[in-house]
Amino acid sequence: MLLIFDCDGVLVDSEPLACQVDAEILTALGLPYTPQDIARQFVGKSMRDMIARIEADHGCALPADFAERINGALFTKFETDLKPIAGVSEAIRSLPHPRCVASSSAPERIALSLRVTDLANLFENVFSATQVARGKPAPDLFLFAAEQMGTSPRNCLVIEDSPAGVQGALSAGMRVIGFTGGGHCGPDHAEKLRQAGASVVIARMADLSATVRAFA
Template identity: 75%
Template sequence: MVLIFDCDGVLVDSEALACEIDAQILTEIGLPYQAQDIARKFVGVSFKDMVARLEAEHGCTLPADLGSQIDRALFAKFETHLKPIEGVRETILSLPYPRCVASSSTPDRIALSLQITGLSDLFDHVFSATQVARGKPAPDLFLHAAAQMGTCPEDCIVIEDSAAGVQGALAAGMRVIGFAGGSHCGPEHAEMLQQAGACVVIGRMTDLHPFKEFLTRLDKRRPSRT
C-alpha cells in the first residue's frame, strides 16, 4: 500500500493564500477575479491548465511572465503566512506505509512549501504535474507517481482536497480519501468531494490515525480504471 498526498490544502494550508494572490494578480492585468472565484474554478488545477482555460474563456493571451509574477508574490506570502495542516506531521509519522507527494504545483513551489512548514524530511519522493503531459483531473500524475513508487494503481490511496484531484485519482484506478480541513474549505466542501467520488471524506488530518478501518472500508470499493 502506498499513500499519495496532494500538497496544497492537504499537507500545507496554502490554498486560501494562493487564491488570494491569483485573484490579485489577475485583477491587476485586467481580469477581475475574487479569491472565491479562483477557489471554485481552479483549486487542484495546474497553472498551465488554468492559463489555458482563462485564455479560452476571455479570448486573450496572458502575459508570458504571469507565472513568475504570481510566484514572486506567492512565495513572499508563504514566507510569512504558510502553515502546515494541523496534525499532519504526527499523523504521517504514525502511518506505516510508503508515501509520496503528487501535486499540481511546480517543483519549486512544492519544495518551498514543504521546507517552510517543516515537512520536507517526510517525503523522499515528490512528483509535480510539470512532469506529465496532462494535469489533474487527468490520471497522468497519479499513474506516474505509482510507476515511480514501483506499485500498481490499485494499491494506492490518494489523499486529496479538490474535485479535480479526486477525479484524476479515480481515473487512474486508485481509491481516494477526501480532505476537507483546509482553511479554504467551506461547509459544502465535503459534499463536493463525495460527489466527485471520494470514498471517505475527513475533516481533520488526525482522522487518518485509525487507518486500518479506512483500508477495510475502501477495499470494498476498489474502482475500475476508466
C-alpha cells in the same frame, strides 16, 4: 500500500494565500476575479491549465511572465505566512506506509511549501504535474507517481482535497480519501468531494490514521 498525498490544502494550508495572490494579479491585469472565484474554478488545477482556461474564457493572452509574477508574490508570502495543516506531521508520522507527494504545483512551489512547514523529510519522493502531459483531473500524475514508486495503482491510497484530484485518482484506478480541513473548504466541500467519487471524507488529520487502517 503506497500513500499519495496532494500538497496544497492537504499538507499545507496554502490555497487561501494562493487564491488571494491569483485574484489580485488578475484583477490588476483588468480581469476581475475574487479569491472565491479562483477557489471555485482552479483549486487542484495546474498553473498551465489555469492559464489556458483564463485565456480561453476571456479571449486574450496573459503576459508572458504571468506565472513568474504569481510565483514571485506567492513565494514571498509563503516564506512568512504559510502553515502546515493542523496535525498533519503527527498524522503522517503515525503511518508505517511508504508515501509520496503528487501535486499540481510546480516543483519549486512544492519544495518551498514542504521546507517552510518542516514536512520535506516525511516523504520518499515528490512528483509534480509539470512532469506529465496532463494535470488533474487526468490520471497521468497519479500513474506516474505509482510507476516511479514501483507500486500498482490498485495498491495506492490518495489523500486529496479537490474534486479534480479525486477524479484523477479514481481514473488511475486508486482509492481516495477526501480531505476538507484546508482554509479554502466551505461547508459544501465534503459533498463536492463525494460527488467527485470520494467514498470517505475526513475534516481532521487526527482521523487520518484510523481511516487509512480501514483501507488496508
